[in-house]
Amino acid sequence: MDRISLLRGVLLLVFASGLGGCADAPGQDSGGALLPEQAAYDVAHYDLQVSVDPARERIDGRVTVHAVVEERIENVVLNLDRRLSVSEAWTQGRPSTPHAVERRNDKNEVWVDLDEARSPGDTVRVSVRYEGSPRVAPRPPWDGGLTWERTPSGDPWIATSGQTEGADLWWPVKDHPSDEPDSMDIAFTVPDSLVAASNGTLQSVERASDSTTTYRWHVSTPINAYNVTLNVAPYVRLDTSYASTSGMEVPVSAYVLPSDSSRAADALPGFLDQVRFLEETLGPYPARADKYGIAQTPFLGMEHQSLIAYGHDFTPGGLGYDAPFDALHFHELAHEWYGNLVTVGNWKDFWLHEGPATYLEALYVEHLEGDSAYHALTDYFRSRVTGGTPITRTAPTTAEGIYHQDVYFRGALTLHTLRYVVGEDALREILRRFVTPDSARTVPVFRPVTTRDFQNLVETVSGRSLEAFFEVYLYQGALPVLDTSRSDGTLQLRWTKTGDAAFSVPVPVRVDGETHRVSMEGGAGRLTVPGDADVTLDPKGWILRGR
Missing domain, CATH: 1.10.390.10 (Neutral Protease Domain 2)
Structure with a gap:
């Protein structure tokens, strides 16, 4: 996730107080201790289908969960925000035989009763149909949900975010980072004046007689639930390819607003330079079997796998410091390795x-x-x-x-x-x-x-x-502090505020222009210095320490 310094203090107050964006619509949290009933199965595949109604700011969807049982279970437990209602659930592809559904934990959990208990090694397929008006994101991407905005031309501009609150803000899911499906299929149906972009590879675009279009995507690799993304706007798609260090030719797609297509096209070579640097530093681009993509969003950014949410202006900077490159894009791209892979x-x-x-x-x-x-x-x-x-x-x-x-x-x-x-x-x-x-x-x-x-x-x-x-x-909460004293031609150094840890990080010390590395075995060290010497501790700022 990106970080903007100007907003940090406000966001920390929000997180500390536990408040959501609306008095009657608090956010929920993601992760924590995993329920035993959820630890009992491993998700192999999700099939998610969602119809989006921009005019009413509503969604209508269905998810099918393919899972392998690891401990005996009688229910499959999913997470879903209480603002969204479940109309029915069934197993093994038999919608004519609905199963009992119970909402627990302030209705944020969906307990689907199985037709019979399942044992380790069994496979189970559970489908849930749901609908409603999902939480509107108060401060995306940090405080998430769905963002229903308008483009400069007045068209709908919709995007999802939910790293901290969870993907269950908009679809039924096992909302825990420990379980990623091996693959996923995604289908979004939107008014035919709009385009729906998502993770993975675009499989088909199907236009219907009711003035809607369905975009079908396939994710061929594991993906964390919070990285599953919905992006809807009158996008134009800029396509090219990238020669990965793996030897593969990686498809490249940028979904951008028509008014920004020229600037996006100019910025794309620089974005691919960043891909090259990260490949040379960390290894081949992880989602190379699907695509490298960006989707222009009405918020700053998020590391959605193979389709980065990008809300900067296709210029350098974006993260609160004077960068000679698009730092916002770079940070989200780096998460394809650290965060997604x-x-x-x-x-x-x-x-x-x-x-x-x-x-x-x-x-x-x-x-x-x-x-x-x-x-x-x-x-x-x-x-x-x-x-x-x-x-x-x-x-x-x-x-x-x-x-x-x-x-x-x-x-x-x-x-x-x-x-x-x-x-x-x-x-x-x-x-x-x-x-x-x-x-x-x-x-x-x-x-x-x-x-x-x-x-x-x-x-x-x-x-x-x-x-x-x-x-x-x-x-440890407190940073280590370096105490120093100087007498009789000796500089003495000692680490403090290190608890019971045998902290022995060496310290660079510059004496009359020459830098020495002072060993701190046992948490203390010393260096002989002339009485009139010019001494500077850690002149280049290598050591993280308290003041």
């Missing part, structure tokens, strides 16, 4: 999405403009860190429970400091291997990940234990 199985590890995506912005600036630009951007990141809030948890956490600006900036600077500790080459190897563990594989490995997985890789590549490093930077 590897997805946290629980939101407690959410920093693994936002920290690397933010840090990669700095690597791209370094690629474009060199070392000084890299450090200027990491200095900006440092100015945005609040401290005091852990960015990783040990227990299951909801999306809103972990969302905070520090998952972006503290997460990015943790990687920046790690680069100093283990070296640039090692960090680049870590960033690549975490998302592309086997460069010889021709098919990307979409999978859930944890902070422990990342730490294990870091320790394998670096050949050292970094337990204290991760404990202090990720799990």
